Amino acid sequence: MVEASPARILLASNRGPVSYSIEDDGELTARRGGGGLVSGLSAIGEEVDSVWVCAALSEGDRAATRQGLTDPSVRMLDIDAGTFARAYNGIANSTLWFVHHLIFNTPTTPVFGASFRREWASYQAYNRAFAEALAEAATPGATVMVQDYHLSLTPRLLRELRPDLRIGHFSHTPWAPPDYYRLLPDDVAAQVLAGILGADRAGFLTRRWAAAFADCCEAVLGAAVDRREDGTVTVTHAGRTTVLGVHALGADGDFLRERAHRPDVDSRLAALREAVGDRRTIVRVDRTELSKNIVRGLHAYEHLLRTRPEWLERVVHIAFAYPSRHDLPEYREYTASVLRTAQEINDEFGTPTWQPVILHVNDDFPRSLAAYRLADVALVNPIRDGMNLVAKEIPAVSDAGCALVLSREAGAYEELGEDAITVNPYDVIATAEALHTGLSMDPEERADRCKRLAAAGTALPPSAWFLEQYRALEQQD
Structure with missing residues (x-):
């Protein structure tokens, strides 16, 4: 040694x-x-x-x-x-x-x-x-x-x-x-x-x-x-x-913004845009960690589609759920539940020209950054989280400005709560309404909120x- x-x-x-x-x-x-x-x-x-x-x-x-x-x-x-x-x-x-x-x-x-x-x-x-x-x-x-x-x-x-x-x-x-x-x-x-x-x-x-x-x-x-x-x-x-x-x-805003405009991210952004078309996007990027609350987030999106038919064929949920701790049985079961729930939503609501949920479970950092740039609404709804850097990263990278739907149980809520749309992570119906609010938000208000979120989220980089x-x-x- x-x-x-x-x-x-x-x-x-x-x-x-x-x-x-x-x-x-x-x-x-x-x-x-x-x-x-x-x-x-x-x-x-x-x-x-x-x-x-x-x-x-x-x-x-x-x-x-x-x-x-x-x-x-x-x-x-x-x-x-x-x-x-x-x-x-x-x-x-x-x-x-x-x-x-x-x-x-x-x-x-x-x-x-x-x-x-x-x-x-x-x-x-x-x-x-x-x-x-x-x-x-x-x-x-x-x-x-x-x-x-x-x-x-x-x-x-x-x-x-x-x-x-x-x-x-x-x-x-x-x-x-x-x-x-x-x-x-x-x-x-x-x-x-x-x-x-x-x-x-x-x-x-x-x-x-x-x-x-x-x-x-x-x-x-x-x-x-x-x-x-x-x-x-x-x-x-x-x-x-x-x-x-x-x-x-905080998030490393300078690094993320530079990295998000490299050619490998641009190519993945083009592929996502082709898949999404001219529809709005709800983006989440998480590990398949039990506390991240991915399944309830999918059920909230499902409730949105059922109760707000105006969003049928007009929105896509881009959900990246990367593998985590698969040596523990609880995590393998949770990943299977995420995959199953996403498939059920696509089976119920999908059409020949619209896939309501685009789910990936293989880790791809450039693709995550491409999704950040494309986001109209960022969904960060953990049951409990020490901080959650994704809540800080997406506003820092979003091209047009995004609305942030944020769990009050994320550590990031302490800094970002004022400009986020806050949710109780267990309340699927309220989360669906928050997604609707984010999707319906005036573009100027969304951009202004996003700028404040980005400033707060990058105030203390790593x-x-x-x-x-x-x-x-x-x-x-």
Whole structure:
């Protein structure tokens, strides 16, 4: 393994900035990732020693790690595959994700038995591996930024190993209110909260999620929460005080607008325009994630066609639902439900010259950008979402200006609600009416709203979002 030099800035996340694949000839190919963490860490400056600690996610990653081929600035942890699977699928994605998005079917799930306890032990081991790697790689007094629900325990474990470090944690998900959070076993609920409180600063995407975390700390840990008049919130527990910060991740408007006008996007836009004709468009782009509420969105469109016959043959719903977590049975079943519902709408309402729903389930970023440009109405109706960047991206890219139908349960609602058409994500009839309102909106009003949505949605692009967190942590007393 290529050992990273001691670093003054360290980032920890489940997924790293590079991934490796094994080609047919056995050679390893590296692929660089993008996003806010990558651009943000780069923006700090190459002169500052930094290390990214992440997990080896694939056989290619494991092979690169074992052969010492990884970049010295990336420390990829070759965690036992069984331990990783139990921590990642069993706890992070099937328990913590479900709790924070409020999506358990509580009459039957969750069931916290012996199998769960094996998974929890793996989650603890997974977090301990990260803490040990960070402790080893950090210079005295270094700054460590730990990311997301996969690594909830890491700040406290790291604090025990290296009390000299400045530690931050950022939650990219919503946070459950106390009554729902307490679905977790009492000891697990306490450990997750205490783990994050090992950080000097705990960051969230919205004030709502930060407030829910503080409420859980009070209810579960008996922690002291100080809610100051200037908006600052601190949580004190076990002799330590953690500052809660809010940093609302925005879309990278400059990149998206430039990327959306490249030839590959233009060709896909031409194909979509040919398929749509001169009809209006309702656009959604999501992963087939349970919380995204795609099926109810399709039922809302179905209700629109049934109750507003003036839109028959005059509108097309472009729905891109890209595969997500298909190693979990709930997600495979949900994808099948999306496909089935779209087909039922096309079978009931379609004509020889009109396909009411154009659905794609294979990921294609240029095609997504083409749909963004074509959108008259953007439908973003999650049951619950930490932020939802699609709500910010479509207005930034739309050619003629789009109306945004937005769930009040999306984190983006906090910034975009004033100019969006707000919906209760469970109310299919109200969502259908919101779609009608968006489709009927005066073009000038739609364009004006869209400009304000784009400005709000791109106010804190990924690199600035990362730097804001870093500087807040560095400047904290």
